[in-house]
Amino acid sequence: QVQLVESGGGLVQAGGSLRLSCAASGRTSGSYVMGWFRQAPGKEREFVAAITWSGGSTYYADSVKGRFTISRDNAKIPVYLQMNSLKPEDTAVYYCAAKTPWGTHYTDTKYNYWGQGTQVTVSS
Numbered sequence: 001q002v003q004l005v006e007s008g009g010g011l012v013q014a015g016g017s018l019r020l021s022c023a024a025s026g027r028t029s030g031s032y033v034m035g036w037f038r039q040a041p042g043k044e045r046e047f048v049a050a051i052t053w054s055g056g057s058t059y060y061a062d063s064v065k066g067r068f069t070i071s072r073d074n075a076k077i078p079v080y081l082q083m084n085s086l087k088p089e090d091t092a093v094y095y096c097a098a099k100t101p102w103g104t105h106y107t108d109t110k111y112n113y114w115g116q117g118t119q120v121t122v123s124s
Contacts, residue, residue, distance in 0.1 A: 001026045001027060001113070002024055002025075002026045002027055002028060002030075002032070002077075002098055002112075002113040003024065003025045003026045003113075004022055004023070004024050004077075004096045004097070004098060004113055004114060004115035005022070005023050005024075005025075005096075005115055005116070006020060006021065006022050006094065006095065006096045006115045006116070006117060006118040007020070007021050007022075007023070007118060008020040008021050008118060009094060009118030009119045009120045010119075010120070010121070011121045011122075011123065012086055012120075012121070012122055012123070013122070013123050014086060014087055014088055014122055014123065014124050015085060015086065016086050016122070017082070017083060017084045017085075017086065018083045018086065018120060019080060019081070019082050019083070020036070020080065020081040020083065020094055020096075020118060020120075021078055021079075021080050022034065022036075022077065022078050022079045022080070022081075022096030022115060023077070023078045024077035024078065024098070028076070028077050030053075030100070031053040031100075031101055032053055032077065032098040032099065032100070032101075033050055033051070033052055033053060033098070033099050033100070033101055033105050034050065034051050034053075034070075034072060034077060034079040034096065034097070034098055035047065035048075035049065035050035035051075035096070035097045035098075035099065035105060035111060036048040036049045036050070036070060036079075036081045036094060036095065036096060036097075037094070037095045037097060037108055037111075038090075038092035038093065038094045038095065038120075039092055039093050039095070039117075040089075040091060040092040040093075043092075045095070045108050046061065047061050047105075047106045047107070047108070048060070048061055048064055048068065048081070048094070049061065049064065049068055049069075049070040049081060050070065050105040050106070051070045051071065051072055051079060052101070053101065055071065055072050055074075058070050059105050059106065063089075064083075064090075067083065067084050067085045067086075068081060068082065068083050068084070069081070069082040069084075070082075077098070079096065081094070083120070086120075086122045087122060088122045088123065088124045089122075090120060090122050091120060091121050091122050092119075092120060093117040093118065093119050093120075094117060094118050094119075094120050095114055095115055095116075095117045096114070096115040097111035097112075097113060097114045097115070098111060098112060098113040099111040099112050099113075100112065
């Protein structure tokens, strides 16, 4: 089992930046792909970004490309999400998740472990 805890959310004005962190405890020695998802009120949870265990490959939703950066230190958890040029439509609860290396990284059902989420609110 892996326990994930997100931090770094908050209220920011449009155009501002936030850095989310995801810490882990438990069996963290696996080669986990780490992902970030988000869910806005009344909407389904959506993929934001993912990073392979080595950090060598990253994946982004089109809506955040060029603005968000996912990173991790030395093939470990924690993992970070640097969010720049934030927009009101980025407002959501952001979730950190972990999965095994196989299969698509874009689908939430493929992830085995989830954090409780951290709220990000972007004011206009």
